[in-house]
Amino acid sequence: MEEWIQLLEEAREIRRRGADWHFINSLPPKLRLALTYFVEVGDIYVASRIAGMKVGEFDELRRKAKVPMV
Amino acid sequence: MTEAIADTSFLIDWARYSRRDLLWRLFDVVHLPESVLAEIYSEGTLAWIVDGLASRxxxxxxxxxxxVDLARRIVSLSRALPARGVDLPEAVCLAAGLKFGYVVLTENGGAVMAPSFLNELSPVKVMRALDVLHALAQAGHIGLREEVARYQVETGHRFAKRDLRRLGLE
Structure with a gap:
């Protein structure tokens, strides 16, 4: 279990480091919070729902924000 | 016949990979839940899916x-997972994996760890893109190091060092 938790933590760090926070912080609250959720949790489905988008549409936003899928 | 079922988290990056059709070297058929298809937005991804559906x-x-009933139960059970659970779309794939023996293709962390922690799901095989590339390399279709590098460049996906070390790539 410890190994899984460390893997999830490493993935979170990669997303945090890759993210363009200047871009993310310039977005309207709903999109900013959805991207922040994705960075922290890595769950694209829930993040897309927070943003009010389809997963594929949210994925385009994620790429603009330079948040990698890990 | 080897069959798989894919969720959106797997497809959105895999579809951007120039050698995406290598998937057919491992699986005879990849099933797409209707709910997954409804989430696809990019024309390129959709075009690849349409081609895949047309070619069967x-x-x-x-x-x-x-x-769906089984998937809802998996969502409920997944609350016991460390760090994160499983949402309904991934749970549908896990349910299909359990019911029909499909390999589940996903990048969702909860879905990946579920078979290790939930006894009921232990027969389900889950693969991420890195696992697919590893299986292709083991079957002699690709060189793992080159394809892992290509996949990351072309899709923007980042593999965890912990996983790369496990495969002797770090």
Whole structure:
């Protein structure tokens, strides 16, 4: 279990480091919070729902924000 | 016949990979839940899916009541997972994996760890893109190091060092 938790933590760090926070912080609250959720949790489905988008549409936003899928 | 079922988290990056059709070297058919298809937005991804459906490499998976019931139970069980659970779309794939023996293709962390922690799901095989590339390399179709590098460049996906070390790539 410890190994899984460390893997999830490493993935979170990669997303945090890759993210363009200047871009993310310039977005309207709903999109900013959805991207922040994705960075922290890595769950694209829930993040897309927070943003009010389809997963594929949210994925385009994620790429603009330079948040990698890990 | 080896069959898989894919969720959106797997498809959105895999579809951007120039050698994406290597998937057919491992699987005769990849099923796509209707709910996954409804989430696809990019024209490139959709075009690849349409081609896959037309060539019968892909098949539409219609979520029936029994699969959705099982998926809801998996969502509930997944609350016991460390760090994160599973949402309904991934749970549908896990339910289909359990019910029909499909390999589940996903990048969702909860879905990846579920078979290790939930006894009921222990027969389900889950693969991420890195696992698919590793299986292709083991079957002699690709060189793992080059394809892992290519995949990351072309899709923007980042593999965890911990996973790369496990495969002797770090």
């Amino acid at each position: 490499r892909m098949a539409l998976f219609t979520e029936t009541e029994d699969v």
